[in-house]
Amino acid sequence: MSLDAAAVQAKIEAKFPGKIPSAELEVVDPFLFVEVDAIVDVCTYLRDDPELAFDMLHCHSAVDYLPPKNPEEARLEVVLHLTSLKHRHWIVIKVKLPRANATMPTLENVWPTANWHEREAFDLFGIQFEGHSDFRHLLLPDDWPGFPLLKDWVWPEEWHGIAVKPTAKMAERAQQGEQIGIGPFD
């Protein structure tokens, strides 16, 4: 029997009281926030409980919130989209993390697919995952400066002698009518 988000919330609340600080049920895809210290236990429960049986973590994303108007809301979020193949229902779980030194425990032992997704989240957002078995860069070069999907990431001028941004010299040449792109030739 498939459950809706409110029923899932009620079940988690009963098992782990106070671990859901807030939830949004009246939106397109309802989501629940879970405290970071309980995330592994909650996820294991979500996977193993026969009525919930969320056996597939089908999307794992990190999001950087840095609203310019209210800086106190700045945070990183890890968003888990979970599906149950057995009951054909799904839920969105979110974890709030501080922007500085964001750390959360790995979910690799709950769903093995989290392994690569967490490496990707580290690569692009700099989130550390404690207890990860193979924590290395995945998509970016090992010495890439910074974490590019953070909203306040600064473009490097160049990387190993390769112009990353259009340089002033290139702009001058473009002003004179030359057809150029951005690449490792300037």
Place this chain on the structure above:
Amino acid sequence: MSTQTQYKDLEPDETYAFKPEDLEEGEMILNMGPQHPSTHGVLRIELKTDGEVVNDARPHIGYLHRNFEKHAENIDYQGVIPFTDRMDYVGSMANSLSYAVAVEKLMGIELNERVECIRVIVSELQRIASHLLAIGTYGLDIGAFTPFLHSFVEREKILDLFEWLCGARLLYNYNWVGGVSHDLPEGWTGRAKVFLDQFSPVIEELDELLSHNKIFTARTATVGIIPPELAVGYALTGPNLRGSGIKWDIRKEDPYCGYEKYDFDVPVGQGRYGPIGSCWDRYYVRVDEMRQSVRILRQALDQLPAEGDVHESVPKRVKPKPGEAYGRTEAPRGELGFYVISDGSLIPMRVKGRSPCFVAMSIFHEIAKGEMLADMIAIIGSLDIVLGEIDR
């Protein structure tokens, strides 16, 4: 200062996942790729081998990384579509469809029936084209050259139809938020029906040529076994999941574009020549899916409503209210999802692409263990990966 010396500054344990001091006696580290004909792109696989047996494997990806997600945070919603086309460049129609479905879900846009029907037609044609490429090159990897030529002849006919439809052969920018870029040209449906009539026998021909060939089954039916629990744990989707015997198809589970109106089956791996979940099962699910796609296409071409403006629901300005939505479709390679967050401006705050190939590649080290070196090629080909989508 040359760039060469700077590259050498990298920590060696970052470049290599396996360390020489951890090797057992008789083991060696072998790099397969980044330039290897069977990897279908630029993929490097670090193998720990003992003679011809692979003890462990670590894929290294990112050679094609362009970070389309960062691009997407700097352009408007419609402008993201050409970037999504370039993720899985042999299944572009499916990518832009998935993104369009996500943004439409976020904005609550309803489409008219003609647009939905056209989208079903193009995405099923794209599925056939993509599976033809997968099957043809898979045969090529294993050593069968002829099926490759036959499948590419057919794929070319589909690309011709797409070129007639929107002017492009590979990267279409066809599915827009709220509609499609061009209506079907006059006579297009007739030509598509002619294609289907001549294509149906070709599937059987390909089947006889490759699927039940003794050498081919011997190379594929006992290697790369993915047990169902492992497939679900690693969140495989599409033919890779169904090859392990699990009936799961987004077109049935979470229908979009009116897929619930069509009558079709979801083929799963049967374990005909070996254990369920082998390379052969994944391959054969693709063959069966082409048959089902033909069935859907025949129904869609017959049911296509004559009336309906394809630009009717295209918004003048795509400016969703603050919120988020996850839209997913069954792309040729599995569940392709886009997680779109809006902050109420004209530019998306975050677009995350959930790539089926990325997930399929992450299971590689589990199934490569204990197989022979030559089987690596059979396993990579059976996962049907496109590196443009893995690296994004």
